[in-house]
Amino acid sequence: MEKFRSIEHLKAQLTVIRWHLDAMTLENGDKKRRHLDSAVLTYQGALELLGQLTLANDERAAIIEELGRLKERLREAGQAV
Helix, strand or coil: CHHHCCHHHHHHHHHHHHHHHHHHCCCCHHHHHHHHHHHHHHHHHHHHHHHHCCCCHHHHHHHHHHHHHHHHHHHHCCCCC
């Protein structure tokens, strides 16, 4: 679907990753694991989508910078991404 191959969808994915990482800090056990798993899956999807989009250099750089911050948070949570 073309509507899922847009900068708006990519930005939404970044928001979802942040939300899951924030929610994970408030939970324990299975809920914490589910939020972390969802964050990782969405992160992987965002990376894939980034590779498919044609973006202006400054826009691509901003997305890459945000993905770097999210990658660091995932690593801090014990994920090898």
